[in-house]
Amino acid sequence: MRTNVKLTVGVVATMLAGLVSAQDVQVVKIGHVAPMSGPQAHFGKDNENGARMAVDDLNTQNIVLAGKKIKFELVPEDDASDPKQGTAAAQKLCDAKVSGVVGHLNSGTTIPASKIYHECGVPMITGAATNPDLTKPGYKEIFRIIANDNALGAGLAFYAADALKLKKVAVIDDRTAYGQGVAEVFRETAKKKGIEIVDQQFTNDKATDFMAILTAIKSKKPDAIFFGGMDAQAGPMLRQMEQLGMGNMKFFGGDGLCTTEITKLVGGAKTISNVVCAEGGSSIQKMPGGTAWKNRYDTKFPKQYQIYSPYTYDATMLLADAMKRADSWDPKVYAPKLIESSYKGVTTNIQFEPTGELKNAAITLYVYKDNKKFPLN
Structure with missing residues (x-):
């Protein structure tokens, strides 16, 4: 017991x-x-x-x-x-x-x-x-x-001016805090580097149709477009640029569009090869x-x-x-x-x-x- x-x-x-x-x-x-x-x-x-x-x-x-x-x-x-x-x-x-x-x-x-x-x-x-x-x-x-965007926007503007020797650029932003911020830094830095900002257009972070603003930009004959926004808009924008015969224009953007997903969102458009984008930090490698x-x-x-x-x-x-x-x-x-x-x-x-x-x-x-x-x- x-x-x-x-x-x-x-x-x-x-x-x-x-x-x-x-x-x-x-x-x-x-x-x-x-x-x-x-x-x-x-x-x-x-x-x-x-x-x-x-x-x-x-x-x-x-x-x-x-x-x-x-x-x-x-x-x-x-x-x-x-x-x-x-x-x-x-x-x-x-x-x-x-x-x-x-x-x-x-x-x-x-x-x-x-x-x-x-x-x-x-x-x-x-x-x-x-x-x-x-x-x-x-x-x-x-x-x-x-x-931050001061580094991203400025880095892209320096590359556009110094490496690519671009003279005329159009700017689009999605009116968000991010899109406006990075676009403003790019625009102001590009102007200081002697690049002419030939047009400035606006969209929003839910849009998918950019034909009207792209048509307006096309008439100004820029060497490139800078887009302050995310890949969900950049993808269809690049697709529509190809449709409008804007396939020779460089396309700049910050980290919001610098993704692997954008390669799917462009729907096979060759304009993806014109993209130059910037990320904060080093490459993963x-x-x-x-x-x-x-x-x-x-x-x-x-x-x-x-x-x-x-x-x-x-x-x-x-x-x-x-x-x-x-x-x-x-x-x-x-x-x-x-x-x-x-x-x-x-x-x-x-x-x-x-x-x-x-x-x-x-x-x-x-x-x-x-x-x-x-x-x-």
């Missing part, structure tokens, strides 16, 4: 130990926001994949903060690239008591959302939103780990951990890679790195550590300017040959 009692006590002790162990695990929530629906959903899925991959990697590290085992959990939200939905998603994540946020994709959603993250004291790191206005308010919770990371990504998420997933991966890891250095997942405690970061990421060694901008941000220009994307530098 005593033996049975001892066995019973032993079983109970084991069960209690298990309960204590379970209680010692602290779930730390990391929010992620991007367009998971609509014409930019391929960007959003790629971004979320990067963040999810980082969370999976972190959960293999047996991280302990403040004496508790940490389990990271990704909390995804869809902003549909809409500013109102973006601010609603930001408030939802604040209410859910996330410890940090990775996102957003679009400048038009990131900028208004940044005020909400600032007010609720939650750090947000974007590896995709490039409008310089994001960091101008000086919010100490807001960081960017990719080059030149990133410190790019090639090995991309191989892992492709195994886990076949044929889903676009542009920004290495940055959302690094952004997630960076949040965790600051938590480790602070020994806390509390945003009030670890957030001040972010500005002190010197993190060797997949994309680069991440250090910040006092504004929250990435130090020494690189850009890469790309062209398309045989429907494949190749870096120029």
Whole structure:
């Protein structure tokens, strides 16, 4: 009888130990926001994949903060690239008591959302939103780990003037914070380099018919078009340029159209070979951990890679790195550590300017040959 009692006590002790162990695990929530629906959903899925991959990697590290085992959990939200939905998603994540946020994709959603993250004291790191206005308010919770539009637009203008010796360019933008921003930088830099801006047209980020504005531009006989917008519009625009006999014009754009998806969106149009686009950061092949990371990504998420997933991966890891250095997942405690970061990421060694901008941000220009994307530098 005593033996049975001892066995019973032993079983109970084991069960209690298990309960204590379970209680010692602290779930730390990391929010992620991007367009998971609509014409930019391929960007959003790629971004979320990067963040999810980082969370999976972190959960293999047996991280302990403040004496508790940490389990990271990704909390995804869809902003549909809409500013109102973006601010609603930001408030939802604040209410859910996330410890940090990775996102957003679009400048038009990131900028208004940044005020909400600032007010609720939650750090947000974007590896995709490039409008310089994001960091101008000086919010100490807001960081960017990719080059902004000042670098992208200017880099393309220098290439147009110095390498291609272009004289006349027309500019189109989609009226979003991103599209307007990068187009304005390109336009002003191009003018300083002696390029004549022969026409300026506007569209929106839902449009698919550009025949009228392209016809107007064609009459001005530019050497090239610069488009400030995303690939969902650039694809049909390039297709319609071919239909209008504008197949000899160069076509410039920022990272929003610098995707693998655009090769499908052009529908076989040969004008894809006229594209010169710019991304913040180095090409994946030149990133410190790019090639090995991309191989892992492709195994886990076949044929889903676009542009920004290495940055959302690094952004997630960076949040965790600051938590480790602070020994806390509390945003009030670890957030001040972010500005002190010197993190060797997949994309680069991440250090910040006092504004929250990435130090020494690189850009890469790309062209398309045989429907494949190749870096120029």
